[in-house]
Amino acid sequence: MSKPGPLNLITDVEGITVGNAENATALTGTTVLLTGTRAIGGCDVRGGAPGSRETESLRPEGLGTGVDAITLSGGSVYGLDAASGALAWLASRKIGFRLPQSDIALPIVPGAILFDIANGGDKNWGYEPPYRRLAEEACERAGKQFALGNAGAGYGAVAGAYKGGLGSASAVTEDSYTIGALAAVNAFGSPVIPGTSALWAWTFEQNGELGRQKPPRPSEIAMDFPDDIKRPPQPAANTAIAIVATDAALTPSQARRVAVMAHDGFARSLRPVHTPVDGDIVFAVSTGAKPLADPWQFTVGRIGSIAADCLARAVARGVFEAEPLGRFQSYRAAHAAGFEQRR
Numbered sequence: 001m002s003k004p005g006p007l008n009l010i011t012d013v014e015g016i017t018v019g020n021a022e023n024a025t026a027l028t029g030t031t032v033l034l035t036g037t038r039a040i041g042g043c044d045v046r047g048g049a050p051g052s053r054e055t056e057s058l059r060p061e062g063l064g065t066g067v068d069a070i071t072l073s074g075g076s077v078y079g080l081d082a083a084s085g086a087l088a089w090l091a092s093r094k095i096g097f098r099l100p101q102s103d104i105a106l107p108i109v110p111g112a113i114l115f116d117i118a119n120g121g122d123k124n125w126g127y128e129p130p131y132r133r134l135a136e137e138a139c140e141r142a143g144k145q146f147a148l149g150n151a152g153a154g155y156g157a158v159a160g161a162y163k164g165g166l167g168s169a170s171a172v173t174e175d176s177y178t179i180g181a182l183a184a185v186n187a188f189g190s191p192v193i194p195g196t197s198a199l200w201a202w203t204f205e206q207n208g209e210l211g212r213q214k215p216p217r218p219s220e221i222a223m224d225f226p227d228d229i230k231r232p233p234q235p236a237a238n239t240a241i242a243i244v245a246t247d248a249a250l251t252p253s254q255a256r257r258v259a260v261m262a263h264d265g266f267a268r269s270l271r272p273v274h275t276p277v278d279g280d281i282v283f284a285v286s287t288g289a290k291p292l293a294d295p296w297q298f299t300v301g302r303i304g305s306i307a308a309d310c311l312a313r314a315v316a317r318g319v320f321e322a323e324p325l326g327r328f329q330s331y332r333a334a335h336a337a338g339f340e341q342r343r
Contacts, residue, residue, distance in 0.1 A: 002179075002306055004206045005170035010180030010314075011144040012170040013245045015039075015287045018182065019142030020152030020166070021134040027121025027325065028074035030082045030134040031152030031166060033182060033243055033285070034142050038097075040286040041067035041110065042255030046263050047239065047280035051076060053083045054110035055281070060253035065097045070283050071111035071135055072153040072184045072241050078129040079113035085135030086111075112281040114186040114239035116156035120326045149321030153184035153241070159270070159319050160190035163328040167318025169209070169310045177290060179303055181265065181310035183242040185318040188278050189270040197335035201269040201316035204309050210320050211332070239279035240266055240315065244307040250286035254300045259284035261304030265311025282311070 005012025015036030022029035043058040057065070069086045073079035087107045090096055096107035117123060138152065146152070147166070154166030164187070170180040185191070191199050193216050202213035244262045259282045266273045266280055274280055284307070292299045324330045 002171040002173045005172050005178055005180070007144060008170050008209060009146070009168045010170060010182040010243065010245050012172070013178045013180045013247050013287060014289055016180070016245050017142040017144060018146045019138035019140065020146055021137035021141065022152065022155040023130050023134060025122050026125065026130060027119050027156040028116050029152045029155035030071060030073040030079065030131055030138050031184060032086050032135055032138040032142060033070045034139065035068055035285060035287065037287070038066040038068060040250055040252055040255050040288060042252060042259045042284040043110065043281065044256060044259040044263060045281050046274040047278035048276035050279040050281055051080065051113040052111065052281055053080050054108065057108060058110060058252070060256050064252045065108055067110060067285065068096055068107045069109045070243050070285065071109060072243070073111065073113050073131055074116040074153055074156050075129060075131050076113055076115045076117050079131045080111060081129060082131040082135040083109040083111035085132035086139055089136050089139040110283060112241040114153060114157055114184055114241055116186065119156045119158060121156060148317055150323050150325060154318055154322070157184055157186035158328055159185045159187050162191065162319060162331045162334060163322040163325050165318040165322035167314040167316065167321065169313035169317060171306050171310050173306065175293065177246060177248050177303060179244065179246045179306045179310055181242060181244045181262070181307060181314040183240060183311060183314040183318055185240050185315050187240045187270045187273065188275050189272045191270055191316060191319045191331065199316045199319065200271060201312040204268065204312050206313065209313065210316050240270060241281050242311055242314065243283045243285060244311060245285040245287070246303055246307070247287050247289040248299065248303055249288040249291050250300065255284040255286050257300060258304040258307055262307040262311050264308040265315065268308065268312035269315035
């Protein structure tokens with residue numbers, strides 16, 4: 001059995017810190033995860049319209065230099081510049097990959113973006129988009145505690161017909177492995193079971209983190225293509241991007257396997273998922289503090305399974321914690337009557 005860590009955030013993994021920064025005029029933002037020390041990374045891409053940076057460097061057959069930070073950002077293609085801001089911040093502190101007998105730090109900063117360009121914010125930022133600066137601010141603010149909902153990369157996100165957001169969750173196993181997830185939810189699919197006010201991830205709720213969800217009655221559920229998807233379904237306009245982290249000592253190949261398994265967290269919390277118009281990406285990070293118990297195959301599989309559950313909870317928390325923004329209603333406002341019945 002596992003239970004949430006003390007913060008119920010990805011930062012329950014020792015060494016991990018997270019920072020957010022937002023631009024309220026543009027209705028966008030950036031989130032940066034700092035690994036503390038060099039960490040092993042992995043990645044798996046499932047959506048049909050991804051936007052990313054440095055994912056090839058995480059391939060298990062590559063050099064395996066590790067990662068120093070990962071950025072999740074709004075801004076579509078402009079948001080890829082967030083990784084440059086985090087890279088500059090790290091390099092100024094001499095953090096990064098080092099060549100022998102060289103004083104130059106080469107930070108490895110993979111990143112992924114979501115599409116929040118059409119959310120009503122003023123994107124007339126001129127020659128220089130704000131994402132490099134936002135990432136630098138996020139690095140400065142990075143810590144163990146950070147905001148959820150309308151924060152960081154989730155600030156301008158929309159999940160189906162609801163305001164999306166930034167979510168996080170964690171789990172600690174009986175044998176002391178810590179696993180956490182961080183998600184920015186801007187999906188085409190809906191987080192809500194059709195015909196009900198329950199989130200798809202209701203069954204994974206821990207300690208009231210989703211408002212103490214009431215199980216939906218079978219008679220309520222409309223098992224059809226949901227009506228509250230994002231409309232119109234524009235190509236490249238939707239993404240759920242996430243990071244899962246653990247203190248278990250993983251190889252690059254094992255980290256990628258955890259990322260592959262963690263994608264099931266999207267399927268447990270959003271429907272439909274991995275569509276041609278989504279850019280779903282999951283990064284995996286291993287800080288390596290705790291050796292794998294034998295047989296390692298079983299331990300990696302268990303960590304991947306728990307990571308998927310954590311990711312489902314993180315997605316749901318991102319939507320649950322989001323507040324209305326502009327023309328976008330929040331999940332809690334849309335289903336307020338249902339919540340009153342639950343309390």
